[in-house]
Amino acid sequence: MPARPLRADAARNRAKILQTAEAVFAELGTSASTEEIARRAGVGIGTVFRHFPTKESLLEAVLAELVRGLAEEADALLAADDPEAAFFTFFTGVVQRSTAKNAVMQALAAAGVATATDSDTAGRLRAALATLLERAQHAGAVRADIGVREVMALLVAASRAVEEAPMSLEVITSGLRPA
Amino acid sequence: MPARPLRADAARNRAKILQTAEAVFAELGTSASTEEIARRAGVGIGTVFRHFPTKESLLEAVLAELVRGLAEEADALLAADDPEAAFFTFFTGVVQRSTAKNAVMQALAAAGVATATDSDTAGRLRAALATLLERAQHAGAVRADIGVREVMALLVAASRAVEEAPMSLEVITSGLRPA
DNA sequence: TAGGATCCGGAGTAATGACTCCGATTAATC
């Protein structure tokens, strides 16, 4: 993306910071200090702020990474044969894997997804999810009166609830099925 | 509760602070500053800290108030005839009324309810909710494989999801019904 | 209504956290 490619050490640090930030935000919440992230990443604070001039921009970058992962997953499932399995695999998969990522998921919800992430990726996720949903609805596996918006809200809700009571996921997915 | 009753102005201020704090936490999140609360309540910062020596203690007090309200509501519904209506009235009522209180609800969930509140009130809520749930389950209106823990987790989850997508409440309550 | 106990207000303190700056360091190029 930048006109000149990053120097080797710069690229290494940038990746390390991003990866560490994701872990720290997940563990300590989005209010974790930038210094903590720098320490764990093994770099100076200055380095963090050169790559991400603002704490918010760092959060956005982490979010973008997350959304990209989700989008890839959804894309992959578009090829599946069984629309019901595809949809519910995505749903439960995301929820179960996000057990530790709730702080970020929360920020994701608050930011409305689209605004915080580069809209290409967010759009891809949204589009893939929309297709998964439509197919599942068409196959009669998911109630017809909800949209992508509801599914995303319920994804976030389920992710949190599952931490408190794992059975919640079952309740929510069962609620997604036609009455 | 205190050996000596509070002076009139002290009692007035205490109540005003509690009430203001609930509103501010709901509007700005639990990270809202104590000064903001003091300003809106029309008292000095010192006054806030005399009544609640710690910000955390203030949050706990607000939480206790909230839980007390919920407990009363649940108690009131114990007298109802129709177990199904009683349970779902409580559930949807709490969710819809909590639209603005999510920050506190969240803290409530994080604190595990029982720890943060004086356990009497929390216990009362828990007991009343347990009864509502059991009766509804006995009447075949709610799936039998969940407990109070799940219901509370889903209450919080639904409260958040409803803000993003109102239809989510429908999905979750429908998931609570037997398969 | 006077006296004393209680309570109030808000300037001040200490700690924390986001962000800046620049001398030291390192990677790319010859």
Place this chain on the structure above:
DNA sequence: GATTAATCGGAGTCATTACTCCGGATCCTA
């Protein structure tokens, strides 16, 4: 290996907050 431009590290700045302290205001009692 020498040069230079990009990058790094972390001490320092500024703003924000939770919390303290005490002179003055307010309430209760006799």
